[in-house]
Amino acid sequence: HIQRPRNKYLDVRRAYLAYSKLRKRRKSQTRMLTRRLLQLLEKLLDQLELLHSSYRNRLTLSSDYQRRFSVIQTVLEQGKNLFAGKKVSNRIVSIDRHYLRPIIRGKETKSVEFGAKVNNIQIDGISFIEHISFKAFNEGVRLKDCIHLQQQLTGVRVKALAADSIYANNANRKFCTKYHISTSFKRKGRAAKDEPLRKILRSELSRERATRLEGSFGTQKQHYSLARIKARNRKTEVLWIFFGIHTANAVCMIEKVEKKKRKAA
Template sequence: MYRQQKAHFENNNSRESVKDRIVSISKPYVRPIVRGKEVKSVEFGAKCNNIQVDGLSFIEKLSFNAFNEGTRLTHCLKMHRKLFGVDAKKVGGDAGYAGSANRGYCKDRGIQTSFVKRGRPSLEKKENDIIRNELARVRATRMEGSFGTQKEHYGLKRIKARTKLTEILYIFFGIHTANAVQLVRREVNEIAQAA
């Protein structure tokens, strides 16, 4: 912390970039993550890239440093294959995942995506457009809804852990407790329908 502040003072540049900048004395592993949102332009804490299959969330990457989740799509698809033994046929992701490399990867493997089509819009609606719109709708409601549920109901909004490992444990417990509750609800519904 001292070296960081000394270099900051000597360079006399308040906007200089400092590698692994310490922003909290009690949590030196936390890094600022620029989000660009209207209310909070910078957030602090863990950044978590999840995949969601049939309403259940799985952590693909968790880091306290900023990373571009758009570059993680191939890793997510490989994780899906490893967990379930089959390739994904349909993928929903926000605009951050819609880069050329990801589009090409999905096209080569015959994976339908929710990515907005490039080029001029067609006047006629095709079957692929309907699937794309439905994938985008489901992704927006389920995935974003699960983030909100995990934050509000499973303690991920404000984690009060004191160490890095404990904070990671809180995140894992929060996400997987939400999964367990989801599975129990499904089982209760199935039993009710069978009766």
């Protein structure tokens, strides 16, 4: 004889379906429906907490359930703050993958992307992950770390490098000039005496980067399951990315070894 918890789930669901079918939606309609959804979510969470407290001794809640419940509570708080016009940092965009953050890319087809962001370097066709994060970061400040990593892996001093234009800041230019590293960056300031030769070198470095590095991204996405990662947690997703990149590296290394054998023969 326990009274069934009452809520307006069906009413709000019907209102949402009617709203989603509208071609034009007024701001007042959107705000009214958002308020109803937030109120319904808050009431459902309160009812769940009441059940937890009433049957605490007879319930065994898994860690996944507790984590998911905590994430939904955080989503409710963030939704309330957004509705009130407040700024929300580290906004959750997925309940299952709560660690994801929107990354604004500025592309024509996808202005915003979700997933891991990888700072990648390539040495003779072999790719290495220098830094990976699920939050947006400025890879332009990581050029020095990339050079140090490359020198540690090969034991050879870097003499030339090709990189995206985001790396061409003043700090990186000064660093490369100090250690006599030729780059693919566009020239700033007065031209040197050997400018024609430097222009040819910059062109060759840019061409190699466009064909090798950018081409490897497409290969890894199309043939090594990195176009759509189906992992459901952070560790598995990172492992998926590492396996995809290093499997592509293994295939590339096999081709290099076979080519070297044919030349020796």
